[in-house]
Amino acid sequence: MMKIIVKENYEDLSKEAARVIKREMQKKPNLVLGLATGSTPIGLYKELIRRHKEGLSFSQITTFNLDEYFGLDSSHSQSYHFYMQKNLFDHIDIKPKNIHIPDGTVKDVKRYCAEYEEIIKRVGGIDLQILGIGSNGHIGFNEPGSLFTSRTHLTKLTESTIKDNARFFEKKEDVPRFAITMGIQTILEAKKIILLASGQNKADAVAKSIEGQITSQVPASILQKHPNSIFILDKAAASQLK
Ligand code: GLP
Numbered sequence: 001m002m003k004i005i006v007k008e009n010y011e012d013l014s015k016e017a018a019r020v021i022k023r024e025m026q027k028k029p030n031l032v033l034g035l036a037t038g039s040t041p042i043g044l045y046k047e048l049i050r051r052h053k054e055g056l057s058f059s060q061i062t063t064f065n066l067d068e069y070f071g072l073d074s075s076h077s078q079s080y081h082f083y084m085q086k087n088l089f090d091h092i093d094i095k096p097k098n099i100h101i102p103d104g105t106v107k108d109v110k111r112y113c114a115e116y117e118e119i120i121k122r123v124g125g126i127d128l129q130i131l132g133i134g135s136n137g138h139i140g141f142n143e144p145g146s147l148f149t150s151r152t153h154l155t156k157l158t159e160s161t162i163k164d165n166a167r168f169f170e171k172k173e174d175v176p177r178f179a180i181t182m183g184i185q186t187i188l189e190a191k192k193i194i195l196l197a198s199g200q201n202k203a204d205a206v207a208k209s210i211e212g213q214i215t216s217q218v219p220a221s222i223l224q225k226h227p228n229s230i231f232i233l234d235k236a237a238a239s240q241l242k
Contacts, residue, residue, distance in 0.1 A: 002223060003230045004210065006238045010198045013234045014043030017130070017196055020230070022051060024128050024192070030060040032120075034129030034187075035088075036140075037065065037080045040196050041130060045088040058094040062123050064116075065101040066131070066140040066187070070154060070178035073105050078168050102152070102180035113152040113180065120186070129190035133197050136160045137205040137218035141181035144217045150183030184222060193229040195220065197237040206233060207240035 007013040021044075025031050035041070052058065065080060074081035081101050089099060100119060106112040120126060131139050136158065142150065143158045156178055157165075166172040187193070197206050209220035210231060216222075223229045 001227065001229075002210065004238075004241075005230060005232045007232065007234050009234050010043055013196060013198055013232050014047050016232050017041075017044040017194055018047035018051060020194055020232075021048065021128065021130075022056060025056070025058075025061065028127060029057075030062070032062045032064070032123050032125065032127045034126040034131075034182075034190055035063050035065045035084065036130045036132045036196075037067070037083050038132040040132040040198055042087055044130070044196065048088065049091040052092045058092045061094060062098040063094065063100060064120055064126060064182070066129075067179050067181035068102040068104040069176040070104045070109075070180055071176050074101075074103075078174075079104065102182075104176075104180060109154045109180065113154070116152045116180075116182075117186065126190040128192045128194065129187055131187070131193060131195040131220075133195055133202055133205050133209065133220050134161055135164055135201050135205055137209055137220050139184070139187060139195070139220050139223075141179040142184050142187075142219045144219060146184055146216060146219055148184045148188075148216060148222050151186050152180065152182050155179055155181050184219060188222065188226055191228060193223060193226055195223065195229065195231045196233075197231065198234045200236045200239065202237045203240040206231070206237050207242075211242060 007016055068080045072079040136144055141155050162175045165175050169175050208218045214221045214224055
């Protein structure tokens with residue numbers, strides 16, 4: 001069952017997502033949390049940091065990030081490693097050994113990806129996965145056309161994603177062409193999924209994902225089949241829903 005929550009604005013959306021995470025952490029302090037990057041979850045991370053200052057502890061949780069650019073090491077200011085440290089991990093009491101983010105510098109990618117899956121299994125699977133959505137409907141870096149049965153793998157970014165993400169780099173040519181991402185099957189195995197979308201430029205992808213046909217051309221549409229997924233949207237992102 002897909003649940004849709006529409007909030008007035010980005011701030012309310014971020015607060016709602018933080019509330020869900022806190023609730024899950026109260027039920028299970030050693031929660032296994034899947035994390036996303038991009039501009040959308042920044043407000044959520046700010047809210048979690050605020051709650052940490054008020055006493056919420058992350059010392060028992062384990063995290064797995066969805067993806068990382070291939071070829072960027074963790075010190076690169078646009079790597080998702082750097083992003084996670086700066087926007088969340090540096091400000092909470094998570095144990096470094098419990099943090100997992102795909103390593104975009106590995107040589108044996110195939111083996112590395114299999115190990116990433118293995119570690120997720122070993123901790124009992126992801127309890128709650130946070131997702132953003134690309135303007136083309138991608139989740140993680142699973143671009144249109146990705147197999148629903150895919151697991152963690154190296155993938156090529158589409159032109160539309162490179163264009164969308166160019167705003168974070170000095171020039172478009174600097175955007176990496178490849179990334180390591182959890183596969184769609186990896187994501188679907190999370191017990192609960194929250195997808196966050198904010199702004200008009202996500203409205204089309206959101207409407208197709210929720211009300212359209214389930215198709216690999218809109219990767220997020222497969223979430224219609226997930227038993228426990230929640231879309232938390234702001235009004236602009238929800239504006240094309242019927
Ligand atoms: C990026 C990430 C996704 C993210 C999406 C949307 O390419 N790989 O995980 O959900 O694009 O990003 P934003 O939230 O900045 O719009």
